[in-house]
Amino acid sequence: MDDKxxxxxxxxxxxxxxxxxxxxxxxxxxxxxxxxxxxxxTLVKGPAVLNRPL
Amino acid sequence: MSVVDHNAIELxxxxxEAVVADYIALLKPRVMSLVIFTALVGLVIAPGHFHPVLxxxxxxxxxxxxxASGALNMWYESDIDAKMTRTANRPIPRGRITRPxxxxxxxxxxxFSVMTLGILVNWFAGALLAFTIFFYVVxxxxxxxxxxxxxxxxxxxxxxxxxxxxxxxxxxxxxxEPWLLFLIIFFWTPPHFWALALFRSDDYARxxxxxxxxxxxxxxxxLQILLYTIVLxxxxxxxxxxxxxxxxxxxxxxxxxxxxxxxxxNVYRNRQGRAALRATRRLFAFSILYLFALFATLLLEVxxxxxxxxxFW
Numbered sequence: 001m002d003d004k005x006x007x008x009x010x011x012x013x014x015x016x017x018x019x020x021x022x023x024x025x026x027x028x029x030x031x032x033x034x035x036x037x038x039x040x041x042t043l044v045k046g047p048a049v050l051n052r053p054l
Numbered sequence: 055m056s057v058v059d060h061n062a063i064e065l066x067x068x069x070x071e072a073v074v075a076d077y078i079a080l081l082k083p084r085v086m087s088l089v090i091f092t093a094l095v096g097l098v099i100a101p102g103h104f105h106p107v108l109x110x111x112x113x114x115x116x117x118x119x120x121x122a123s124g125a126l127n128m129w130y131e132s133d134i135d136a137k138m139t140r141t142a143n144r145p146i147p148r149g150r151i152t153r154p155x156x157x158x159x160x161x162x163x164x165x166f167s168v169m170t171l172g173i174l175v176n177w178f179a180g181a182l183l184a185f186t187i188f189f190y191v192v193x194x195x196x197x198x199x200x201x202x203x204x205x206x207x208x209x210x211x212x213x214x215x216x217x218x219x220x221x222x223x224x225x226x227x228x229x230x231e232p233w234l235l236f237l238i239i240f241f242w243t244p245p246h247f248w249a250l251a252l253f254r255s256d257d258y259a260r261x262x263x264x265x266x267x268x269x270x271x272x273x274x275x276x277l278q279i280l281l282y283t284i285v286l287x288x289x290x291x292x293x294x295x296x297x298x299x300x301x302x303x304x305x306x307x308x309x310x311x312x313x314x315x316x317x318x319x320n321v322y323r324n325r326q327g328r329a330a331l332r333a334t335r336r337l338f339a340f341s342i343l344y345l346f347a348l349f350a351t352l353l354l355e356v357x358x359x360x361x362x363x364x365x366f367w
Contacts, residue, residue: 012069019071026074034170037111041174044107 070155076145080128080156081121081163088345089120089216092239095349096217096232098356100224108175112223115171116216118163119183123190123212125160129153130195134261140254160191171223179223186215200262203269210243211236234293235349241286242345245279245318249338252276252321253331272330276322279337283318287311290348299352306351314344 012020093116097109128135128146132153135141145151151159164187172180194209202208214236221232248266251258252275255267267275290311294304317337324333 010069015071016069019073022074023070023072023077026077034166037114037170038174040107041111044105 068152070151072145072151072155076150077159079145080125080151080159082124082127085124085213086117086120089213090117091346092235092349093117093216093220095352096220096235097224099231099352100221102225104224109224111174112171112179112220115167115175115180116183116219116223119167119171119187119219120216122160122163122167123187125156125163126187126191127195129156129160130191131199132156134200134263137261138254138257140257175223176226178226179219182215182219182222186212186219189215200264203264203266205264206247207244210240210247213243214239231293231298234289234298237289238286238348239345241282241289242341244282245286245314246338246341246345248275248279248282249321249334249341252279252334253338273325276325280318280322283315287315300355302355303351307348310344310347314340 090113093113097104097112128144131141132144132146135144136147141147146153146156164184168180168184168187171183190209190212194205194212198205198209217235217239218228218232221235222228251265251267252272255265255272258265259268266278270278287308291304291307293299294301294307314337317333317340320333321330321337324330
């Protein structure tokens with residue numbers, strides 16, 4: 001194979017690509033849940049959301 | 055001629071092939087399920103109205119905090135996990151996840167669980183959750199586990215705190231009832247883990263963990279199991295005569311306690327061969343059922359009280 005045909009940098013294997021994609025989806029879902037959680041609690045507490053007793 | 059040496063790819067950084075299941079394994083899901091259940095009971099028996107969304111948030115944060123503790127525990131203990139049959143399949147010894155990855159994962163979850171509980175529910179509960187994680191990771195895992203045979207006695211406090219955190223989340227304060235739940239789990243921990251340590255003592259000895267059967271021998275451990283079980287049964291029944299929990303709980307607690315005590319006596323008496331192994335395994339298995347049934351009784355009582363007006367209307 002000619003040098004110019006070789007891809008630059010690190011080339012991921014199929015297994016690495018698959019696991020990275022799976023981890024990315026999991027992180028996205030976790031962030032989505034966090035956003036929904038903050039939104040839901042804001043609706044529940046209303047203006048009192050800023051009132052956090054010690 | 056190429057400037058880039060393609061052979062250098064051999065020296066490139068390790069690229070993870072860890073899948074989501076490996077990270078879930080880091081959270082110790084079975085421990086987490088017990089934490090969720092005991093925290094749920096702490097939440098449900100707390101007085102006053104607690105909005106379901108806030109209740110869900112609290113349980114989620116406590117569960118994630120417990121998972122963070124598990125990940126940080128596996129980060130620190132990967133060397134001894136690799137030596138023990140029971141733990142050799144964990145993600146770090148298997149090479150699925152590196153120690154720095156586990157540390158980052160655990161610290162991130164710990165940070166988000168504590169901050170979310172503090173911001174969305176209350177800071178008292180958030181601080182208690184932070185203390186629980188700190189106690190499990192620093193006091194139990196790092197300081198006690200490799201140093202003293204009393205590791206799981208003192209460290210058991212971390213496992214006993216979730217219902218206290220949940221009560222604090224629901225009420226913003228603490229009273230006697232959550233501490234009763236704390237004491238039940240606290241005195242349940244030694245008989246449960248020492249039963250496990252009795253039939254896994256070779257594993258612990260190989261890893262150099264000074265569990266009681268390794269340090270003091272199996273007979274001394276059997277005596278300690280019996281003594282702690284006697285205290286456990288008394289502590290678990292005490293809330294009934296003290297007037298904190300009612301007769302249904304009291305009678306259930308005494309019946310379950312009688313079985314637990316009988317199994318502990320069996321462990322104490324059977325010291326040789328297959329009978330000894332069978333007695334120890336039975337106690338270990340029943341101890342899980344014992345704690346679950348005890349807390350389930352409290353949960354069912356609250357549900358029954360809540361449904362009673364609807365049924366009798």
